Amino acid sequence: MSKLDDFMNIVNTNLDKLDMSEKAKLTLINEVRKPDRTYIRKLSFIGISLVAFVLILIMFTGIFTHDFSKAYANDLMKEITPQKVETASLSEDFLKSTADFSMELFKKSYTKGKNSLISPTSVYLALGMTANGSEGNTLKEFETLLGRYNLNINDLNIYYNSLTRELTDTASDKFKIANSIWYNQDKNLDIKQDFLQTNADYYSAAAYKADFNSKRTIDEVNKWVKYNTHKLIDKVIDKIDANTIMYLINTVYFEDEWQSPYTKNTVRKAAFKLQNKTSKTVEFMYSEEYSYLKDDKAQGFIKPYKNGKYSFVALLPNEGVSIDSYVNSLSGEGFINLMKNKSSETVFAGLPKFKADYNIDLVKPLKQMGLKDCFISGKANFTKMADNNAGDIFISKVIHKTFIAVDTEGTKAGAVTEVEMMGKGIVSSEHNITLNHPFVYAIVDNETNLPLFIGTMTNPEN
Amino acid sequence: MFFTLITAQESKPDIDRLIAEYSKSLTRLCYLMLKDVQLSEEAAWEALYKAYKGYGKFRGGSSEKTWISKIAINVCKSYMRKPSYKEITSDYISLSYASEDEEAYEFRSEESLALLNAVYRLPIKYKQVILLRYYQQMGVSEIAKILKEKENTISVRIKRAHVMLKEKLKEDCL
Numbered sequence: 001m002s003k004l005d006d007f008m009n010i011v012n013t014n015l016d017k018l019d020m021s022e023k024a025k026l027t028l029i030n031e032v033r034k035p036d037r038t039y040i041r042k043l044s045f046i047g048i049s050l051v052a053f054v055l056i057l058i059m060f061t062g063i064f065t066h067d068f069s070k071a072y073a074n075d076l077m078k079e080i081t082p083q084k085v086e087t088a089s090l091s092e093d094f095l096k097s098t099a100d101f102s103m104e105l106f107k108k109s110y111t112k113g114k115n116s117l118i119s120p121t122s123v124y125l126a127l128g129m130t131a132n133g134s135e136g137n138t139l140k141e142f143e144t145l146l147g148r149y150n151l152n153i154n155d156l157n158i159y160y161n162s163l164t165r166e167l168t169d170t171a172s173d174k175f176k177i178a179n180s181i182w183y184n185q186d187k188n189l190d191i192k193q194d195f196l197q198t199n200a201d202y203y204s205a206a207a208y209k210a211d212f213n214s215k216r217t218i219d220e221v222n223k224w225v226k227y228n229t230h231k232l233i234d235k236v237i238d239k240i241d242a243n244t245i246m247y248l249i250n251t252v253y254f255e256d257e258w259q260s261p262y263t264k265n266t267v268r269k270a271a272f273k274l275q276n277k278t279s280k281t282v283e284f285m286y287s288e289e290y291s292y293l294k295d296d297k298a299q300g301f302i303k304p305y306k307n308g309k310y311s312f313v314a315l316l317p318n319e320g321v322s323i324d325s326y327v328n329s330l331s332g333e334g335f336i337n338l339m340k341n342k343s344s345e346t347v348f349a350g351l352p353k354f355k356a357d358y359n360i361d362l363v364k365p366l367k368q369m370g371l372k373d374c375f376i377s378g379k380a381n382f383t384k385m386a387d388n389n390a391g392d393i394f395i396s397k398v399i400h401k402t403f404i405a406v407d408t409e410g411t412k413a414g415a416v417t418e419v420e421m422m423g424k425g426i427v428s429s430e431h432n433i434t435l436n437h438p439f440v441y442a443i444v445d446n447e448t449n450l451p452l453f454i455g456t457m458t459n460p461e462n
Numbered sequence: 463m464f465f466t467l468i469t470a471q472e473s474k475p476d477i478d479r480l481i482a483e484y485s486k487s488l489t490r491l492c493y494l495m496l497k498d499v500q501l502s503e504e505a506a507w508e509a510l511y512k513a514y515k516g517y518g519k520f521r522g523g524s525s526e527k528t529w530i531s532k533i534a535i536n537v538c539k540s541y542m543r544k545p546s547y548k549e550i551t552s553d554y555i556s557l558s559y560a561s562e563d564e565e566a567y568e569f570r571s572e573e574s575l576a577l578l579n580a581v582y583r584l585p586i587k588y589k590q591v592i593l594l595r596y597y598q599q600m601g602v603s604e605i606a607k608i609l610k611e612k613e614n615t616i617s618v619r620i621k622r623a624h625v626m627l628k629e630k631l632k633e634d635c636l
Binding site: 028031 | 477478481485486488489490493494499502503506507510511514515518573574575577578581592596597599624627
């Protein structure tokens with residue numbers, strides 16, 4: 001066994017001639033030196049049907065003077081090793097609480113007449129991390145908001161961790177969730193290790209201590225976001241306010257292809273009725289789908305993504321039901337039931353190609369939903385997060401940014417072909433749903449029926 | 463540390479250097495994992511390609527060699543999971559890759575060949591710790607980081623691998 005110490009020599013001698021061939025080396029060099037071409041080729045071959053990302057940034061404010069220092073940021077995770085924590089199968093109470101939160105947030109953050117889009121998943125994960133730093137009534141408000149059906153923060157940590165694992169359990173990088181905590185290295189601020197540890201354990205949150213006076217920190221935060229959104233968003237902060245002591249960031253990145261991609265001749269231009277009674281011509285993608293949805297105010301369809309794990313859900317309010325009143329009628333339970341009661345009927349579906357981005361400060365919606373103390377200096381109790389010798393800690397902003405692009409395969413199908421998609425003699429059990437006026441859409445996890453993204457499309461921009 | 467990540471992300475490494483430094487050791491590492499010459503070349507190719515493309519993810523917390531070895535190990539594992547990959551049934555290393563250098567004779571003794579064969583017949587989780595520890599010459603803490611395990615677990619695993627190796631070597635002698 002002493003030979004093991006010579007193992008490297010033994011391997012190298014016995015496999016002396018084993019190396020990558022010159023040809024392989026050459027192709028490798030050629031491949032990496034033509035990055036753009038490879039990328040484009042891959043793109044046009046594989047085709048990306050949908051890309052969506054979201055970001056939520058929670059900004060904490062404290063009051064004190066700054067300590068000027070030259071250091072930029074330290075990775076605090078060197079001292080913090082994420083521990084393996086228990087996971088649990090997602091309980092009915094958790095799913096109900098989360099669906100309720102998701103729909104309530106959507107209703108409260110929806111802007112009339114605009115293309116709204118939020119990712120409840122991103123928001124509850126960021127709030128979950130934040131809640132771990134709170135105590136007393138502040139914590140109680142978080143628990144009531146996120147775990148309406150008697151869940152406490154420990155339950156939520158376990159469930160959020162389990163849900164994240166379930167959602168990101170794919171072979172590819174196509175659903176990616178990232179969390180990080182950035183805080184000022186000011187000497188007055190004494191961050192609690194337990195807070196960082198819990199967030200590392202349950203949220204895989206990275207922690208960075210940085211000089212908030214340095215422009216470089218702004219760059220680093222922005223680069224972290226850019227990296228985790230696959231370059232879809234490159235800037236989230238322009239400057240750091242003098243009283244900001246901490247950023248808590250979550251990003252969700254989603255990219256998938258349709259199970260049945262649209263082909264060129266299934267794309268046609270047609271009219272989309274806007275809310276102001278005028279209409280505009282946009283490109284519609286037509287297909288046959290096999291899951292039909294219906295409630296008393298709307299009907300819709302489910303279009304599956306390639307791996308069968310997620311689905312795109314579209315809900316078109318019935319004639320006479322405005323998008324505003326439909327959004328207002330949504331509830332967590334209603335949405336879950338709608339999904340559970342899908343029927344296997346053929347739908348001839350028309351979906352406009354669209355891109356949208358949305359940007360909202362969630363403080364007001366969250367206040368309306370019952371989160372109050374955490375925004376008020378003097379009332380907010382974040383004693384489990386940090387000791388700040390120079391003043392109180394409270395949340396000053398909750399920025400939520402989203403982006404979505406839905407299309408066929410990223411190819412421009414400008415040439416319209418005269419192909420009649422609708423066929424002849426449609427029998428009555430089949431449905432014809434063209435999303436040609438404002439509608440609600442969501443990207444849903446098929447396992448839990450939870451909406452990971454949900455939005456309204458009132459004015460499609462191709 | 464985070465800042466290294468960012469700096470590294472901006473500057474792409476020199477592919478010629480990566481190939482010169484790692485192509486041999488990666489191909490051999492992959493060969494010991496996969497027992498197949500062609501697959502090991504493909505795996506090493508893919509590992510270097512991924513290392514180049516993902517250089518921004520290299521945090522500098524470990525050495526470059528450690529980081530690239532980790533990528534290679536993961537590539538090998540993904541190959542092994544493919545239905546098309548059937549573990550090569552031959553248990554024995556081909557001598558056709560051995561050095562012809564007379565001075566290297568000691569390392570081509572029957573004993574050393576038996577050791578190589580015993581190593582690559584180990585179950586994967588033991589094989590990878592032995593390869594990382596003795597071929598890539600990494601410390602226990604580095605291996606623990608790569609495999610996301612506790613150091614203690616790795617130490618125990620290496621010890622168990624020693625015992626298993628001894629048993630396999632005994633079997634071979636019989």
